[in-house]
Amino acid sequence: MTDLPTSPLPALLVGLPILMATLSLFFRTRGKALVGLVGCLLTAGLSFIAFAEVTRRGTLIHILGGWDPPLGILLRMDPLAAVFIGMTAAVGAFISLYAWWYFRAQESTGGAFPLFWPLWLFLWAGLNGLFLSNDLFNLFVTIEVIGISAVALAVLSGKVAALFAGLRYLLAAIAGSMAYLFGVALLYGSTGTLDIGLLGQALEPGPATTFALLVITLGLMIKTASFPFHFWLPPAHSSALAPVSALLSALVVKGTFYILLRLWTEVFGVSLTFAAGQLIGLAGAAAVIWGSWQAFMQTNLKLVVAHSSVAQLGYLLMIFPLLVLAPGVTAGSADWLSSAWTAGVYQVMAHAFAKSSFFLSAGIIIMALGHDRIESLRDLATRMPMTVMAMGLAGVSLIGLPPSGGFMAKWMLLKGIFLSGQWWWAPAVLAGSMLAAGYVFRILRLAFAPAAEKQTWRPVPVALQLVALLLALASFLIVFPADYLVQFLESSKIFGSGVETIVEGGGDGNY
Amino acid sequence: METTSILPLLILGSSFIPGILILTLREDQSALRSFLNLFGAVAKVSLVAWVFAGTMRGEEYAFLFRLAPELSFSLRVDQLGLFFASLSSVLWLVTTLYAIGYLEGGKNRRRFFAFFSFCVTAATGIALSGNVITFFIFYEFLTLSTYPLVVHSGTDHAVNAGRTYLWYTIGGGTVLFLGVVGLHVLAGPIYFGQTEMIASLVSEHPTQLTILFFLMLAGLGVKAAIFPLHGWLPISMVAPAPVSALLHAVAVVKAGAFGIIRLVYDVYGIDAAGQMNLLTPLAILAAFTILYGSVQALFQDDFKKRLAFSTVSQLSYIGLGAAIVGVLSTTGAIVHLVHQGIMKITMFFAAGNVAETYGYKKISELNGIGRRMPLTMGAFTIAVFGMIGLPPIAGFISKWYLGLGAVEAGSHWVVLVLLGSSALNAAYFLPILYRAWFCEPDHEAVPRRRTGRLETQVLLLIPVVITGLLSLAAGVFAAMAGSPLSIAREIAERLYLL
Amino acid sequence: MSVLIDIVLAILAVYLALQSLMAPRLSQSVFLFFAFGLALALTWIRLGAVDVGIAEAAIAAGFLGVLLIDALRDFSPAVSEKQEGADGTSADRSTKDTKSRLLPSLALGLGLGLFLLIAVEAIWHTPKGGGLTALSEAMLAESGVEHPVTAVLLNYRGYDTWLEIGVILMGLLAIFVAGGVEVYRKPRVLVRDPLLRQVILFFTPVLFLFGAFLLYYGKSGPGGAFQAAVLWGATGILLHLGGWPVFAVIPRWLRQLLLTLGLGFFLLLGFAFMAGGAALFEYPPAQAGVLILIVEALAALSIATALAAIFAYFNQMKDEPNEIESTT
Amino acid sequence: MEPYQIYGLASAVLFVIGIAGLFAARHFLKKIIATNIMGGGVFLCFVSFAQRDALAFADPVPHAMVITGIVVAVSSAAFALALTRRINQLTGEESFPNDK
Incomplete structure (x- = not known):
């Protein structure tokens, strides 16, 4: 553990955004926004520097307070964390720029919402802290930081619908974190450590471990809005302000997924069973079908996009069954695990870029029209070609058509599904694609139709449209470094050595 | 293996970059837009010709980019691909001219021409793909780039047609995706022409390979409009005439047919496909589609709809030829790619001219149109005779080779299908010619467009004349070196040598 | 027994x-x-x-x-639980409700019962991991304090505590967002009795001193920043109720300073030592005791301010939203 | 019977009561109380393990974690309370309108 290179960067990645958030509190509307934006850009820059540092030197660690685990807390920036931090920085920087113009444009009508900036910086710090943390209890604190700031952002508009949705979101989030913490209590009780690495070595199968796996998985599934705990997500994401919706769907739900992924592979490796994997996969498949179908049935743009998140998060759950093979089954090829991993990472990135672009586009449309009813989107392609292009590209990525990031994710997912011999997941993936095409083109087809009635289109700053388009493009561009990225991720401990424990766990099949 | 070259990329870029640039133009910059378009089209034809010449000299052009482990973006020029690329690029040039004339003064032309360019990019991408995954990428790109063209007019009718089009093509794409991933998992990355991999697996995994073959065939069959997957094609008739030309002759259906040829010959290999008995179902399906499409065409009064069902029928000649083992029938299938393209595009241009000039969309309105538009209808007549299979027009050559191949392979029933289809072709096409040339016009009609001294606008007239003459030339000069037939023959021989 | x-x-x-x-x-x-x-x-x-x-x-x-x-x-x-159903129409809905809710509640009950069994089984059979008692005791000398819980809170796991102070500040911001505007007004529930007001005035310093004592005592025994903060916060609340609305009076910058001091100083101190090559929140053992006391004091001040501010804000929530007496 | 077994049992019961309350109670305030009861159960579990593993004194790490947890839980609860009060202020609702 201690032979890894130490670096101050992990600590700065958490400290800097909080410092800037604190600083911004001393300013009023304009100043808050300015300090906030500068803070966001600095954090993004720092994240990219840290990413580059990891590619150069490998996994970086920072031993907080100078106390080695198990007594102290370790920050660990391995390739997986670096990828998530880099993604957060890219999406976050774009959304920050969008937010700057978005709130400026609505300043005169009381839509400046300066508290967005400190809350978003806190959220960012929480996310970075989460990706870096190697300590189960510290992870709890970071998900609380994320949870409170995310709900506060969700209710920023102060509209009644947002308040109701926010309260539901908050109650679900508290319940989820409490369930997670219950699991942490049992893990600590049975091993006397909270450090992920040490836990992975010390943990033995038994009722306490199984129960911890159960409550931790359930708690994190609630916070990731996994089926059947997705009820809070569509109202919360659809009623928030555009930049906030983008943040919530692109980044916030990914945080808890990240913990789930880490814990399943690095902590629970030995105690996983085939049945546990199948159950969580089933939830994922159900989310894909149900969420897509719900998205297809909505009449408001933002609700379509929000329900689509439920479906897209379902794909993330579908990689868990692939981590555990059925008893007696040998994989068709050695790289099935790497396929499953890449599928997960790509789905996270593609969804982050595409969904944020979609929500930002929806924000642009609301700004122009004053509402987001789908049947009013006639003539949009003539009025706002850039936005239609952004929605089209983002939609293509959500459907998973080539050569988008979503395609890469689905390709890898299907490959993992076939290689692990679990072909029964394939229909859900394909049905999800078809339904996604359904809801995406339900929006786009009207964009090409001529205007039916007179509608007033208020002007929208071009910068906003540009940001949305760039994010959509990014969901395609992430495909190009795939080869490099897979190698980078494979250099991670989690990618390589986790494999054997998982195979053993699956092979035992003592459920 | 091959030398890396950016020429294949340039061929794609010659239509893709103008498309992007057009998107950034203003709607009213029509001169610049037309320039970009034509420049791209001419550049593409020249580049293809250049590569063609190089390939003849024995040079190889390939471009490879590794996306992920075992997932590479590969462009590689081979003769079959180049054959299709030549067809697309030449017909694109013609269609661009036609479209500029056709859409003059229309709305949303920026969008139209941009996606028009993307569409051809996708078609040439399909032609030049070096492996299955690259083929799939462009196959889906084609779906997406044609959608805005199908719904271009924006009427409810068009939007609904667009929806049908999407359900069929995205569904087909999804099934194809499943097949492609399955194949990838089973056999690793498949480069076209390397059939040893599949051949070595035949004895081990015959069931999986059969399932995957039919999955991919179903995916390709949607675009190739094989019964019962043809439903989108007649409905997409609402699109403007240049788009119909693109769908029926240049890009979409051809992508499907071309894909089937690739699948049979360059992925599975004719030996493996024969060994697993995959071709008989394909042949039967194709034969049925030929007859079914023709019968359906008989009952259509809408001009373009009749042409559309004719496409359904004619296109399956390619599938049929691919499914019969033998150099001659394969030659027939490959050459029909080009022959059907130039004949059908002539017909759609003609139908578009009639509709644009006089507003006639139904066959029952066409009485005496030949006298008013002699050049247009002359070209149309050549195409009709070709479709029926009269010598010395292009269609005759295809049918002749298909028939010879069938006899050679011992599938005599195919000859009956071909004869029956020719009779049906005559039955639904000749009434049009009869009305056009021999019936008196019902009433006086005034052209809706300013036509000058010609029968219609010059930009609408030139393309139809060119493609009409090409249809004739392809048949007349079939025996000469460099004709589509001779090239197709060469390709077929190589496929069987491998 | x-x-x-x-x-x-x-x-x-x-x-x-x-x-x-x-x-x-x-x-x-x-x-x-x-x-x-x-x-x-x-x-x-x-x-x-x-x-x-x-x-x-x-x-x-x-x-x-x-x-x-x-x-x-x-x-x-x-309102009793039975009639709570949203609005006045609940009476006739209740009979239908009981039927439609029977099956879900049964399923919920069964599920939770099963869950309880598994939970108890798991807790009773949790292997003895031993915890970190011995290790934290062994390191106590280096931590700068004598009380193990304080050592964990402010030294071994100071990072958690720092984030937690952030959570409190964020909670305050979140409450502002939820409430609509960040405004402080005169308290609604005023203590009108002059005698009581004198008592409050008298008790304020007492509470404050007791808080300070708890803070200092936390070094060696039960007590510390959070406990002190609540007492100090209580003085703020009492003053507020007694008619001295602290937040309506003190200047904005001072308020923000009080609120952010704990979080900010904690971090800046960490950064300062980081610049010297240490890890974040790593203190030299010789000065650790003093530094921790300062950090604790400032943290307690900030938390107390936040608690009092939350109360003051809550206390005015029922008021007319337009009546603004002290804006931000 | 060890104390940690008694309190462990109680902690599981409290957690389950909290979940049940979160589902069954309709009033906002009761839902907030329910989440805090869940939290109480979890904290009890921590502290009972700390007592089980005590040497000269009980394990301080769970104690510190519980203190942190309590503060975090109260912050969340206060926020939830602010939301309910605001909702009540704007709409007069005291529970989610679509709760059966």
């Missing part, structure tokens, strides 16, 4: 929790929850966790209880 006390305490806590959820009147619910908090606090002390006990009593039961009681003003008092 001692086991009997444990059993009684456990049953009491469970009973109070159950009752607070089932009580027909909202106010009963809130007071029973308050009692539940106190029962838990007793449990903590019984389990040797005096610090937790003080924190529970002061923050979870005390502060949250006060907020809940304040919130009672908003809601109709006599």
Whole structure:
């Protein structure tokens, strides 16, 4: 553990955004926004520097307070964390720029919402802290930081619908974190450590471990809005302000997924069973079908996009069954695990870029029209070609058509599904694609139709449209470094050595 | 293996970059837009010709980019691909001219021409793909780039047609995706022409390979409009005439047919496909589609709809030829790619001219149109005779080779299908010619467009004349070196040598 | 005998929790929850966790209880759980409701019962991991404080505590967002009795000093920043109720400074030592004691300010939203 | 019977009561109370393990974690309370309108 290179960067990645958030509190509307934006850009820059540092030197660690685990807390920036931090920085920087113009444009009508900036910086710090943390209890604190700031952002508009949705979101989030913490209590009780690495070595199968796996998985599934705990997500994401919706769907739900992924592979490796994997996969498949179908049935743009998140998060759950093979089954090829991993990472990135672009586009449309009813989107392609292009590209990525990031994710997912011999997941993936095409083109087809009635289109700053388009493009561009990225991720401990424990766990099949 | 070259990329870029640039133009910059378009089209034809010449000299052009482990973006020029690329690029040039004339003064032309360019990019991408995954990428790109063209007019009718089009093509794409991933998992990355991999697996995994073959065939069959997957094609008739030309002759259906040829010959290999008995179902399906499409065409009064069902029928000649083992029938299938393209595009241009000039969309309105538009209808007549299979027009050559191949392979029933289809072709096409040339016009009609001294606008007239003459030339000069037939023959021989 | 006390305490806590959820009147619910908090606090002390006990009593039961009681003003008092269904039409809905809710509640009950069995089985069979008692004791000398809990909170796991101070500040911001505007007004519930006001004035410094004592005592025994913060916060709340609305009076920059001092100083101190090559929140053992005391004091000040601000803000929530007396 | 077994049992019961309350109770305030009861259960579990593993004194790490947890839980609860009060202020609702 201690032979890894130490670096101050992990600590700065958490400290800097909080410092800037604190600083911004001393300013009023304009100043808050300015300090906030500068803070966001600095954090993004720092994240990219840290990413580059990891590619150069490998996994970086920072031993907080100078106390080695198990007594102290370790920050660990391995390739997986670096990828998530880099993604957060890219999406976050774009959304920050969008937010700057978005709130400026609505300043005169009381839509400046300066508290967005400190809350978003806190959220960012929480996310970075989460990706870096190697300590189960510290992870709890970071998900609380994320949870409170995310709900506060969700209710920023102060509209009644947002308040109701926010309260539901908050109650679900508290319940989820409490369930997670219950699991942490049992893990600590049975091993006397909270450090992920040490836990992975010390943990033995038994009722306490199984129960911890159960409550931790359930708690994190609630916070990731996994089926059947997705009820809070569509109202919360659809009623928030555009930049906030983008943040919530692109980044916030990914945080808890990240913990789930880490814990399943690095902590629970030995105690996983085939049945546990199948159950969580089933939830994922159900989310894909149900969420897509719900998205297809909505009449408001933002609700379509929000329900689509439920479906897209379902794909993330579908990689868990692939981590555990059925008893007696040998994989068709050695790289099935790497396929499953890449599928997960790509789905996270593609969804982050595409969904944020979609929500930002929806924000642009609301700004122009004053509402987001789908049947009013006639003539949009003539009025706002850039936005239609952004929605089209983002939609293509959500459907998973080539050569988008979503395609890469689905390709890898299907490959993992076939290689692990679990072909029964394939229909859900394909049905999800078809339904996604359904809801995406339900929006786009009207964009090409001529205007039916007179509608007033208020002007929208071009910068906003540009940001949305760039994010959509990014969901395609992430495909190009795939080869490099897979190698980078494979250099991670989690990618390589986790494999054997998982195979053993699956092979035992003592459920 | 091959030398890396950016020429294949340039061929794609010659239509893709103008498309992007057009998107950034203003709607009213029509001169610049037309320039970009034509420049791209001419550049593409020249580049293809250049590569063609190089390939003849024995040079190889390939471009490879590794996306992920075992997932590479590969462009590689081979003769079959180049054959299709030549067809697309030449017909694109013609269609661009036609479209500029056709859409003059229309709305949303920026969008139209941009996606028009993307569409051809996708078609040439399909032609030049070096492996299955690259083929799939462009196959889906084609779906997406044609959608805005199908719904271009924006009427409810068009939007609904667009929806049908999407359900069929995205569904087909999804099934194809499943097949492609399955194949990838089973056999690793498949480069076209390397059939040893599949051949070595035949004895081990015959069931999986059969399932995957039919999955991919179903995916390709949607675009190739094989019964019962043809439903989108007649409905997409609402699109403007240049788009119909693109769908029926240049890009979409051809992508499907071309894909089937690739699948049979360059992925599975004719030996493996024969060994697993995959071709008989394909042949039967194709034969049925030929007859079914023709019968359906008989009952259509809408001009373009009749042409559309004719496409359904004619296109399956390619599938049929691919499914019969033998150099001659394969030659027939490959050459029909080009022959059907130039004949059908002539017909759609003609139908578009009639509709644009006089507003006639139904066959029952066409009485005496030949006298008013002699050049247009002359070209149309050549195409009709070709479709029926009269010598010395292009269609005759295809049918002749298909028939010879069938006899050679011992599938005599195919000859009956071909004869029956020719009779049906005559039955639904000749009434049009009869009305056009021999019936008196019902009433006086005034052209809706300013036509000058010609029968219609010059930009609408030139393309139809060119493609009409090409249809004739392809048949007349079939025996000469460099004709589509001779090239197709060469390709077929190589496929069987491998 | 001692086991009997444990059993009684456990049953009491469970009973109070159950009752607070089932009580027909909202106010009963809130007071029973308050009692539940106190029962838990007793449990903590019984389990040797005096610090937790003080924190529970002061923050979870005390502060949250006060907020809940304040919130009672908003809601109709006599609503029982049965008639609660949203609005006035609930009476005729209730019969239908019982039927439609029977099956889900049955499923929920069964599921939770099963869950409980698994949970108990798991807790009883949790292997003895040994915890970190020995290790934290061994390192105590280097931590700069004598009380192990304080050592964990401010040294070994100071990072958690720092983030937690951030959570409190963020909670305050979140409450501002939820409430609509960041405004402080004169308190609604004024203490009008002049004698009582004098008593408040007298008690304020006493509370403050007692807080300071707890803070200092935290170095070697139960106590510390959070416990001190609640006492200091209570002085703010008392002053507010006594008619000295602190937040309406002090300048904005000072308010923000008080709120952010704990978080900011904690971090800047960490950064300062980081610049010298140490890890974040790593203090040289010789100065650790003093530094931790300063950090604790400032953190307590910030938390106290936040708690008082939260109360002051809650206290004015029922007021007319337009009546602004001191804007930000 | 060890104390940690008694309190462990109680902690599981409290957690379950909290979940049940979160589902069954309709009033906002009761839902908030329910989440805090869940939290109480979890904290009890921590502290009972700390007492089980005590040497000279009980394990301080769970104690510190519980103190942190309590503060975090109260912050969340206060926020939830602010939301309910605001909702009540704007709409007069005391529970989610679509709760059966």
